Amino acid sequence: MSLNRKELERETRKKLILASALKVFKDLGLERATMDEIAKVAGFGKATLYYYYHSKEEIFNTILLEGWKNMWTSLKEFDVAGKSPRKAFISLLKRIAELVNEDRPLFEFLFFAPKALPAEYREKGEWRVYQNRLYDLLTLMIEAGIKEGQFPQMDTRLVLKAMGGIFHGLVFLGDDRDTITEAEIEEMLGTLLRKDKQAPVAHEK
Amino acid sequence: MSLNRKELERETRKKLILASALKVFKDLGLERATMDEIAKVAGFGKATLYYYYHSKEEIFNTILLEGWKNMWTSLKEFDVAGKSPRKAFISLLKRIAELVNEDRPLFEFLFFAPKALPAEYREKGEWRVYQNRLYDLLTLMIEAGIKEGQFPQMDTRLVLKAMGGIFHGLVFLGDDRDTITEAEIEEMLGTLLRKDKQAPVAHEK
DNA sequence: CAGTTTTTCGAACGTGCGGTCGAAAACTAA
């Protein structure tokens, strides 16, 4: 798909609008973000936005879709070949953390915005496809890891929830917006996921 | 503070309004919740709501404040005397999970609604006082636990973030709204928090 | 340059919603 100059410029402007919208969403919250404000940040008149997107909702959806799609794309190509499930899992999470640290506002939006949506709406978004693929991938890794005794021996679903939670907590929680280093993530996951040398409980008295 | 019948009825009506508002917030999301809808659910005319609360915001704040205050009250009286930091910590989290399971919509609101707020606003709420007390309490427990070698030896802040995350993940994450049992929480925390040199806590029956 | 297409935006429209007002209805006390 090759684009001539004009199409390229149009794409650039569309991207600019998305970036501005993201900034406004982030600063004001979804609720208070207005098209006027987005336009102002982008340096356009409000009406011009509608030359590029049908509606505010389309802008919102596009950010989510592109975001999740890109995340998925960049992760699925991530090389885990030859790694143990455990190593693969940890390095994948580290990779995600890297991505997050590269564009924190975007990823906060990707992770949190959906929760602010009405439930019925949350189901429909195209972006869900990519989110689900990511979750499925993680689930597979965890299942493999449990089977090989590299993760705590418990219900996959529980492990996934907990891992998701830990990750979420590490990367996003806290008022301080200090970024967590890769080393810290490594340490945390490494410690918490320490593999069972034997079946838990069994040998101890 | 004794109330006569009228004052009591007034209190009851105020509570009814809060409960209705919570329901609407939950169903429609903060954004789409309207005073008209809240009034309808409560069985009042919209104007009547303003006889009990100054504004929509006051209703919102009251729910958060009462919620966090009650949570704190019910937790601070929770008996941890004589327990090791580790046991105290785990039983406190279990207690919180119990509370959550008793009134899921309320606690989802307490935990998630603040994130949907504009940052500058988030700082101001009175409810923050109680949230902070809870976090401080947890931090103290974790610090003590680390010192006594009952938790992984790492930065307190990291452990708190991770624990918060795990808890968050366990209790809230996932589309399925199935409640997590106490036993599962016990298992998860017990396994992940396993002390360095020793076996996981024995599961009580 | 004129003629055509693409891009921009000021101004206006419609409406949804928070909040108000005044008066009716319901309740109380005598």
Add this chain to the structure above:
DNA sequence: TTAGTTTTCGACCGCACGTTCGAAAAACTG
């Protein structure tokens, strides 16, 4: 019953904000 008080709400107001329109400006083309 009446006079006073509390509670309720229909109707209205103002405005913020998403969206549209028409036409001006800018960018191309030959």
